[in-house]
Amino acid sequence: MTIELASAENAENPGSTGSAEGTTGASAAGEGSAALDLLAQQVRDLVDAVVLTGAPQDEIVEITAELAVLTDRLRALRRTSRHPLAFDPEGVPRHAGNAVTGSANPYALPLVSQVTPDRTIRAELSFRQVHEGPPTSVHGGVSAMILDHVLGQAVAVAGGAGMTGTLTLRYVRRVPYGEPLVATAEYVRSEGRKSWAEGRIALPDGTPLVEATGLFITPRVWKEEMTGAQ
Numbered sequence: 001m002t003i004e005l006a007s008a009e010n011a012e013n014p015g016s017t018g019s020a021e022g023t024t025g026a027s028a029a030g031e032g033s034a035a036l037d038l039l040a041q042q043v044r045d046l047v048d049a050v051v052l053t054g055a056p057q058d059e060i061v062e063i064t065a066e067l068a069v070l071t072d073r074l075r076a077l078r079r080t081s082r083h084p085l086a087f088d089p090e091g092v093p094r095h096a097g098n099a100v101t102g103s104a105n106p107y108a109l110p111l112v113s114q115v116t117p118d119r120t121i122r123a124e125l126s127f128r129q130v131h132e133g134p135p136t137s138v139h140g141g142v143s144a145m146i147l148d149h150v151l152g153q154a155v156a157v158a159g160g161a162g163m164t165g166t167l168t169l170r171y172v173r174r175v176p177y178g179e180p181l182v183a184t185a186e187y188v189r190s191e192g193r194k195s196w197a198e199g200r201i202a203l204p205d206g207t208p209l210v211e212a213t214g215l216f217i218t219p220r221v222w223k224e225e226m227t228g229a230q
């Protein structure tokens, strides 16, 4: 199932669809395109290389100029539409442009989550040095972003897809990068359009590093679109 939320979003951000010369439709970029996913991964690798580079100044200047050419080439073929938001058969939202899970978004890890038989959201992940906050540790805001998303997925698979109203975090231990970790989340309960979930980022043995609880609210406009109400 694919739901079109673009109209509500566009009303809040009408300039975001892009109408400049040189733009292109979604089909040109190819939704779910393997080539686009590979490009996104190449850019992630590039970002990691930039963070870790020890190249001399003149080499950095030369590389920067080469990258500027590639950036201009892509910018000239800018897309005019968003990647669509779809729900897989388990009810997990899928969105190639998502900042956490988007395979086509270089900013995303990308996080790959699964729904377990008991409806827990579970994702194995590994942060990279690009996510560093305190020395040798992952930035707390990055952990929060991951937890926001998996909690949101937990309420979505329970039928309460919504936007975050509140997110409360307890940073129990420092989160390392470069090591395997596990993010999990479970739906807790609902009242009307409000749904609660809890989750955590933990070591593979279950030792919690960051714990989260969140309230998600199905926006009135989504509810009206889903029920066909005016």
Ligand SMILES: CCCCCCCCCC(=O)SCCNC(=O)CCNC(=O)[C@H](O)C(C)(C)COP(=O)(O)OP(=O)(O)OC[C@H]1O[C@@H](n2cnc3c(N)ncnc32)[C@H](O)[C@@H]1OP(=O)(O)O
Binding pocket: 085, 093, 148, 149, 150, 151, 152, 153, 156, 161, 162, 163, 164, 165, 166, 192, 193, 194, 215, 217, 218, 219, 220, 221
């Ligand atoms: C598609 C699924 C994707 C799942 C994975 C993605 C997970 C990631 C999610 C995000 O990151 S979302 C981005 C961060 N969140 C936002 O940007 C939300 C911004 N806020 C809003 O858009 C609106 O305030 C909101 C949709 C949350 C509520 O607007 P509504 O007009 O639909 O609700 P309304 O104002 O009528 O309030 C309904 C109830 O919720 C309560 N409420 C509203 N906002 C609240 C809030 N922020 N915190 C706590 N309670 C809140 C409100 O008091 C009221 O309670 P009662 O029913 O008891 O009276």
